[in-house]
Amino acid sequence: MNGxxxxxxxxNKSILLSxxxxxxxxxxxxxxxxxxxxxxxxxxxxxDASILGLIAMGxxxxxxxxxxDVSIPWTxxxxxxxxxxxTAGHDHGLGTVIPLLxxxxxxxxxxxxxxxxxxxxxxxxxTLGMNSVLLGGLLxxxxxxxxxxxxxxIQWMANGNVGFIPVIVIFWAIITFLAxxxxxxxxxxxxxxxxxxxxxxxxxxxxxxxxxKLIVYCLSGFTAGVGGILLAGRIGLxxxxxxxxxxxxxxxxxxxxxASILGGxxxxxxxxxxxxxxxxxxxxxxxxxxxxxxxxxIYGVVLFIAVVLTSLL
Amino acid sequence: xRAAKLQPSTVIPYxxxxxxxxxxxxxxxxxxxxxxxxxxxxxxxPLALATAGQTLVLLTGGIxxxxxxxxxxxxxxxxxxxxxxVEGMVAFTLGMLALGALLGALNGILIVRVRLQPFIATLxxxxxxxxxxxxxxxxxxxxxxxxxxxxxxxxxxxIPVSLVLLVALGLFWLYLKRSPLGKAILSLGSNAKSAWxxxxxxxxxxxxxxxxxxxxxxxxxxxxxxxxxSGSPTAGNNFILLSVSAAVIGxxxxxxxxxxxxxxxxxxxxxxxxxxxxxxxxxSSYWAALFQGLLLIVIIAAVSVGEIVRRRRxxxx
Numbered sequence: 001m002n003g004x005x006x007x008x009x010x011x012n013k014s015i016l017l018s019x020x021x022x023x024x025x026x027x028x029x030x031x032x033x034x035x036x037x038x039x040x041x042x043x044x045x046x047x048d049a050s051i052l053g054l055i056a057m058g059x060x061x062x063x064x065x066x067x068x069d070v071s072i073p074w075t076x077x078x079x080x081x082x083x084x085x086x087t088a089g090h091d092h093g094l095g096t097v098i099p100l101l102x103x104x105x106x107x108x109x110x111x112x113x114x115x116x117x118x119x120x121x122x123x124x125x126x127t128l129g130m131n132s133v134l135l136g137g138l139l140x141x142x143x144x145x146x147x148x149x150x151x152x153x154i155q156w157m158a159n160g161n162v163g164f165i166p167v168i169v170i171f172w173a174i175i176t177f178l179a180x181x182x183x184x185x186x187x188x189x190x191x192x193x194x195x196x197x198x199x200x201x202x203x204x205x206x207x208x209x210x211x212x213k214l215i216v217y218c219l220s221g222f223t224a225g226v227g228g229i230l231l232a233g234r235i236g237l238x239x240x241x242x243x244x245x246x247x248x249x250x251x252x253x254x255x256x257x258x259a260s261i262l263g264g265x266x267x268x269x270x271x272x273x274x275x276x277x278x279x280x281x282x283x284x285x286x287x288x289x290x291x292x293x294x295x296x297x298i299y300g301v302v303l304f305i306a307v308v309l310t311s312l313l
Numbered sequence: 314x315r316a317a318k319l320q321p322s323t324v325i326p327y328x329x330x331x332x333x334x335x336x337x338x339x340x341x342x343x344x345x346x347x348x349x350x351x352x353x354x355x356x357x358x359p360l361a362l363a364t365a366g367q368t369l370v371l372l373t374g375g376i377x378x379x380x381x382x383x384x385x386x387x388x389x390x391x392x393x394x395x396x397x398x399v400e401g402m403v404a405f406t407l408g409m410l411a412l413g414a415l416l417g418a419l420n421g422i423l424i425v426r427v428r429l430q431p432f433i434a435t436l437x438x439x440x441x442x443x444x445x446x447x448x449x450x451x452x453x454x455x456x457x458x459x460x461x462x463x464x465x466x467x468x469x470x471x472i473p474v475s476l477v478l479l480v481a482l483g484l485f486w487l488y489l490k491r492s493p494l495g496k497a498i499l500s501l502g503s504n505a506k507s508a509w510x511x512x513x514x515x516x517x518x519x520x521x522x523x524x525x526x527x528x529x530x531x532x533x534x535x536x537x538x539x540x541x542x543s544g545s546p547t548a549g550n551n552f553i554l555l556s557v558s559a560a561v562i563g564x565x566x567x568x569x570x571x572x573x574x575x576x577x578x579x580x581x582x583x584x585x586x587x588x589x590x591x592x593x594x595x596x597s598s599y600w601a602a603l604f605q606g607l608l609l610i611v612i613i614a615a616v617s618v619g620e621i622v623r624r625r626r627x628x629x630x
Binding site: 068119120121124125133136143293307 | 440546604617
């Protein structure tokens with residue numbers, strides 16, 4: 001048992017470091033600011049980290065293959081807006097609306113994947129264009145008006161409890177488990193790392209690089225859709241621009257979790273740690289009276305530090 | 314140099330622009346005039362400047378996402394911090410150009426020294442520069458001296474200042490193309506390794522290109538301030554996508570090594586005319602972003618398909 005643990009520690013140095021970082025930041029902040037570690041506040045932090053982590057799940061897979069998805073913000077926004085528009089704040093019809101929304105966001109990912117994998121369009125360009133298409137589409141459809149209320153059932157999924165544990169945290173734990181199994185134990189998972197470390201070698205070794213990339217971008221659209229629905233539930237409504245923070249945040253948490261931005265490495269459990277770190281840091285800003293406008297500067301600096309650190313480790 | 318065979322990608326933008334001008338003249342008679350030209354050159358100059366910088370970066374095989382932040386930042390600063398005395402305005406504007414070059418040089422350092430990929434280095438600085446813009450100016454507003462606007466939007470003798478600047482941009486390219494730096498940029502983009510082997514200081518060229526891009530982005534931010542008579546902390550974000558689109562329409566390759574700044578200016582004109590035609594046909598401006606994104610994807614896809622077809626044909630021959 002001890003040997004297994006030591007082997008795990010050796011092969012996951014950067015991930016363990018991420019968790020140590022999260023814990024350290026949390027302890028330090030708790031000592032400085034009373035009330036930060038109150039049960040209520042921890043619960044809020046956990047819920048926010050869950051939504052961020054779920055949105056960044058697809059981004060993790062995309063970055064492992066050496067790509068990037070910057071269409072996540074308006075994919076999230078599309079799911080949230082259409083949830084509130086199609087349900088008009090009621091629970092009935094959710095059984096058809098949710099599959100429809102997830103199919104829609106997966107289709108967005110499919111289009112990204114087709115352009116990137118089959119037409120060799122650089123990921124940053126393809127997804128930047130897609131983000132603009134979705135932004136314009138949503139503005140056009142809504143006429144610039146904010147959407148309505150999120151259905152109560154979705155609000156419960158994002159804010160409610162089972163026993164004393166938030167529903168969304170249980171959901172996130174299950175997803176984390178599944179993602180870890182897929183990445184570590186399946187051929188598909190190993191192929192993603194292979195593609196990310198050297199695409200040409202992967203291709204010549206018989207990996208179907210194109211179909212793998214296609215699936216990865218579809219998954220990114222899917223998880224952005226899941227995150228968008230839950231975000232609408234968390235806030236209780238939808239508005240235009242609600243996904244924008246996730247452009248930088250989804251990349252930051254993946255890199256904070258020890259993944260190389262060049263592809264070929266990274267674990268979803270690392271992204272989970274990254275989500276904790278970023279959520280705690282975000283919770284810290286109001287404590288030190290840092291204006292929200294400065295958040296973006298901090299994101300840039302954190303991303304820089306994370307990219308440099310992961311390239312050194 | 315020998316006159317190279319005309320590539321379709323260098324001719325196509327001119328043909329499209331001509332077709333758009335003709336169709337505009339037919340759809341809206343009596344609009345195409347010198348006044349019209351002045352209004353159009355005023356409108357396209359910020360994007361033309363931003364695209365000029367982006368083109369230089371694309372020629373080296375990189376990309377500059379941070380121009381979004383640089384334009385927002387210089388626009389916000391010009392609209393809120395500039396004094397209204399003549400010396401003050403001149404000094405402040407020159408300072409903004411220097412700031413742009415400095416912010417661009419920082420990108421260059423991240424890429425050359427820290428060895429970050431261009432897209433991640435400029436994603437980081439886009440976030441930081443854009444955040445600084447939001448810090449300086451949380452919402453759209455500003456107080457721009459009237460004299461500043463009058464000078465930049467002037468048209469002495471009927472010729473708009475913006476047209477003069479646009480022509481100057483074209484001449485700058487003709488000079489740059491023949492200069493050692495220009496040749497180094499083009500050879501770096503076609504093959505970085507052989508450029509390095511032939512004794513080009515690759516790092517210094519990259520640094521110069523990103524500094525120039527920052528400086529051009531600052532110029533775009535400055536001109537936008539006069540054009541809109543206001544500042545916006547998010548004004549620049551739209552320029553990222555449009556500058557890449559315009560450069561690609563103008564025949565610049567995303568892989569580097571191929572393209573021209575004059576082609577990019579034509580690309581900007583094409584984008585502007587398409588936008589005008591959409592407005593003329595009654596499409597709500599809410600949909601603008603959708604068409605801009607779609608256009609980028611379609612053009613790049615077309616270029617890619619053309620490339621794949623060409624490679625197949627060469628493989629067969």
